[in-house]
Amino acid sequence: xxxxxxxxxxxxxQGLNIRLDPxxxxxxxxKRGDLLLDDPMVSSTHARIAAREEGWVIEDLGSTxxxxxxxxxxxETLLRPGAEITVGNTHxxxxxxxxxxxxxxxxxxxxxxxxxxxxxxxxxxxxxGSPDRTRNAADIIDQNxxxxxxxxxxxxxxAGQDAGKVxxxxxxxxxxxxxxxxxxxxxxxxxxxHAVIEVFxxxxxxxxDLGSTxxxxxxxxxxxxxxLRSGDTVGVGRTVLKLRLNR
Numbered sequence: 001x002x003x004x005x006x007x008x009x010x011x012x013x014q015g016l017n018i019r020l021d022p023x024x025x026x027x028x029x030x031k032r033g034d035l036l037l038d039d040p041m042v043s044s045t046h047a048r049i050a051a052r053e054e055g056w057v058i059e060d061l062g063s064t065x066x067x068x069x070x071x072x073x074x075x076e077t078l079l080r081p082g083a084e085i086t087v088g089n090t091h092x093x094x095x096x097x098x099x100x101x102x103x104x105x106x107x108x109x110x111x112x113x114x115x116x117x118x119x120x121x122x123x124x125x126x127x128x129g130s131p132d133r134t135r136n137a138a139d140i141i142d143q144n145x146x147x148x149x150x151x152x153x154x155x156x157x158x159a160g161q162d163a164g165k166v167x168x169x170x171x172x173x174x175x176x177x178x179x180x181x182x183x184x185x186x187x188x189x190x191x192x193x194h195a196v197i198e199v200f201x202x203x204x205x206x207x208x209d210l211g212s213t214x215x216x217x218x219x220x221x222x223x224x225x226x227x228l229r230s231g232d233t234v235g236v237g238r239t240v241l242k243l244r245l246n247r
Contacts, residue, residue, distance in 0.1 A: 004056060004081075004096045006049075007238070009159030011090030012038060015238050018092075025050035027061075028087055041065050041088030054078060056094065058085060082220025082233055093159070095220050095235060145172035148201050153245050155197070160239030161186050172199040175210075176236055189214050189237030197228065202245055207234060 006026075008016040018035055020026055027033030031044040043063035050057055059076040060067040068086040069077055079085070081096040147153065153169040155176075167174070167183045174197050175181030178190040191212040198206045205228040209216035217235030218226035228234070230245035 004094060006035075006085070006092045007095055007235075008090060008092050009084075009238075009240060011088075013090065020049060020051070020056065022051035029061075030088075037088060037090050039088040039090060042090070046087055047085075049079070055080075063087075080220070082217075091159075093220060093235070093240065095217055096222070145198060145200075147172045147199055151199065151202055151245065153199055153205075153243070155183060155234070155241040155243055157185070158233070158240050158242045160237070162239060169197075169199065173197070176234070176241070178237075183241070185236070185239050187237040187239045190239060194236050195234070197234070197243070202230075205229070205243070205245070212236070 004020045006018045006020065008014050008018075018026065026035060026049045027045060028035045028037065028042075028047045028049070029045040030037055030039060030042040033045060037046075043061070043065070045061050046063045047061055047067045048059045050059070056079045057076060058067065058069060058074070058079055060074065065088060066073045068074065069079065069083055071084075071086075079094050081094060083094045085092045085094065147169055155167050155174075157163050157165045157167075162185050169182070171182075174183055175193060176183040176185065176190070176195045176197070177193050178185055178187065180192050191210070191214070193210045194212040195210055195216045196208050198208070200206075207216065207218055207223065207226045207228050209224050214237055215222050217223065217233075218228070219232055220235065228243050230243060232243050234241040234243065
């Protein structure tokens with residue numbers, strides 16, 4: 001089964017990544033379990049996430065306030081990549097396709113060397129005094145790509161330290177990066193040139209990873225290239241963006 005992890009996008013433990021083990025269910029609770037949440041809205045033993053043949057399944061364990069998936073109260077349900085899980089005041093997103101250095105094991109910290117695993121490739125090269133890396137030809141973007149007439153596009157930050165910000169497209173190609181590009185983010189786990197969104201038409205919108213250290217996720221699934229539709233989410237670092245298209 002493909003690696004997967006939960007990212008806490010809202011709540012007291014925002015930013016925490018929890019690796020899911022296909023051989024061991026993850027118990028979420030306030031007093032007992034693998035992921036403990038200090039929240040009076042969370043029951044002592046609240047929910048369980050386990051791997052089955054068909055995928056990851058979440059089961060409510062008779063909690064007082066219930067477990068929600070994508071805004072719907074559930075007793076037991078199969079989780080799709082990108083599913084949003086709400087337990088008390090904590091919101092988590094399921095990501096499939098784990099970058100090994102990015103997640104913590106429940107109840108345990110990362111080894112010291114992994115604390116700087118996201119010390120992005122470009123920073124490491126600067127520290128070593130290396131010249132700029134030669135960019136892959138696929139990373140060279142047409143800076144003159146125009147936004148199709150009458151099409152309005154934007155991305156909204158729905159999770160992460162820049163939550164609430166909206167970036168409107170003024171051309172057909174926008175770069176997502178750390179404090180750079182048309183979508184500049186403060187997230188330290190975002191590469192300087194992390195990903196690009198290219199708009200050729202309403203039904204022809206593409207997301208490309210630009211060799212980022214921590215990967216790019218489309219609706220919770222790690223990708224190199226993906227076709228986007230309005231309402232889709234893009235995950236970079238600890239940030240989740242949502243694409244909006246309208247005429």
